[in-house]
Amino acid sequence: MKVFKLAASAAILAWASAAQAQTPLTMWYHGAGNEVESKIITQIITDFNASQSDWKVELQSFPQAAYNDSVVAGALAGNLPDILDVDGPNMPNWAWAGYLQPLQIDDSRIATFLPGTKGMWNGQLYSIGLWDAAVALVTRQSTLDELGLRAPTLDQPWTGDEFMAALDAAKAAGKWDYPLDLGMAWTGEWYPYAFSPFLQSFGGDIIDRSTYQTAEGALNGDAALAFGDWWQGLFQNGYAQATQDPADRDGGFAAGKYAFSWNGNWAALGALSAFDDTVFLPAPDFGTGAKIGAASWQFGVSASSKHPEGAAAFIEFALQDKYLADFSNGIGLIPASPTAAEMVDTYKAGGPLSVFVAYSASQGLVRPVTPGYVVQAKVFEKALADIANGADVAATLDAAVDEINADIGKNNGYGH
């Protein structure tokens, strides 16, 4: 009996010292509550910890809604983990605030990655994504045939006029509650992510990207005013609803309430299972090229990490094609590399979602790369909601410009 106890404690000691040889690295992730996502990330960590003897990654997951607040609170308390994930457009804010440090990984590892997955700020790579996301105009081939519409392609997307003619045809057919589902129920980051590309296609922008010091002219110039009038017209002329029931956003297209739905690749599998003939059309071109938002969640290393080389080693490990493919298979995201895309049935060449890879690569435009984006996104969201509800277009956009410029001033130009 005694011998057994001794042997057991010796075994525990041996195991404990083996574990201690690995330096612990803490990691925060935004995917708490999503079982599939948690399983994949845990698998990567287990594989990494077993693959080498220097580092041991310990994961702490947060619900997405509370994640950004937790990071800000953690940073204010001087308590950030070694590895954290960050939503693409927020990255410059955290890099500027000193939460993140440049990511030391080999450039050749990410040479073929989609452009939206690389988080660049001040000429340096701060974060890298295992996936990207893209938005498309979801409809059915039967709808296009019924309304007699040309199927747009990546090379020849619909022009603004063709797009409006399509909505007119759908409205006249009277088969749907509304011709277009924009996802107005998804307040928050969806607005700048999904709708600012329309503004950019008109020729405007949230901010003047040549200096990042003013929104004057970009958000209230002629192109922006044209965008604003068009946007307001969508709601005033009954093409779309300004306030939407969240349930309609999730199930309205499948229930046949909308002819077209402006939605992301993460909802694509659901749309495919609703209708066999679902097609994902490229964004329309309103004058200066068709645009969609790029950049999703990415991994970075906190500035306070004592072991950035270990953190970078983990991130490099996670960039393997098989993990990119796992995330894509599990939760429908676009794999960051073409080789990984070939490993995923839905995204490989000829797969039903492969168009998203092409859209992401050729239409994707990152949101303004500036620490002030977090504020500009909120201002833009409110302006779009107000215009949709009937506010004066020019006055609303002017007010948004003033607020953005005042914020830039208060922050001494955000370090550009």
Next chain:
Amino acid sequence: MASKFTQSNRTGWLMAGPAILLIAGFVILPFFLAIGLSFTNQRLVSPNPTEFIGLSNYRQLLDVATLTLEPVRDAAGELVLKDGAPDYPSIRSLTRNNPDRPDLAGMREWFSFSTGGAARTVVLARDVVFMTAIVNTFVFVLVVAPVQAGLALGLALLINQRLRGINIFRALYFMPVVVSIVVVSLLWRLIYDGQSGLLNNLLGTLSFGTLPAVDWLGNPSTALGAIIAMSIWQAVGFHMVIWLAGLQTISPTLYEAAAIEGASKWQVFRYITWPGLRNTAILILIVITMQAFGLFAQIDVMTNGGPLDSTQTIVFQAIERGYGKQDISGGSAISVILFVIVLTISLIQRWLTRERS
């Protein structure tokens, strides 16, 4: 020197200690911090050093100006009519890049009125959203305070009877108070839903389908009213209990005496119940006023201040700016303004309800 107060109250201090520490840490300290920060450019997230900027935050929030708009006239001095009404130059052309009035840069039309004649007077504000928030908050307080207090008193009178099963009614009326305001707001969002909400279905059925469905929270003219109604319903039970406590302090001998004297029900209420509730009434009025000024959770869950700013409130703006837009100093300035407003109103209420000797 150990006074009686500190010595023989040791147990008292010990018991109050935890609460005092918590209040000091989470109420008193932030209060003074907010006052201090409102004079700086403190950000939530920023590598820049904090600088003292004086009253700039307050000026940004409270600045107003007036502008007289003359209608557009042609060369002969005749009014240029547009759709049958005089045409005015756009405010935009006067406030943006206008070398004559650089002070108007960044201001927006808040409201306008006409004092007879063709000219219109336009009131401009630097922060129209905040001005709207102040007006909305006052509307909310002015409606909620009397209506909620009155309803609560009515309910308290109803359940202050010896009836079989009266506790069931007490529990029913009190139930919304116990449920988290966030949960209540989520439920009412479903009730108010513009397409298939409970309220629309109910009204539709009662009116045999003649009443059209209303998007209660999506329509600028109904959103604030909808939130007022829901807020009154939610907290009325709490004040009912306070009224009830007040009612039960009134000596039954007074009622017996009134019965012997043959007083009518109204006379009993007017000359016995109401005077006996005086202090309760003051308490309830002050509590409701303060709670109503703090309106936040309903807005955050149900409307986010929209549509068209019709449900912006002062506290929602303070949090939206301080946390959402990372502008701690701006949010602090709003908190200080709210503090001054509530303090002023409380002092006025104290003065109006003072004991007159």
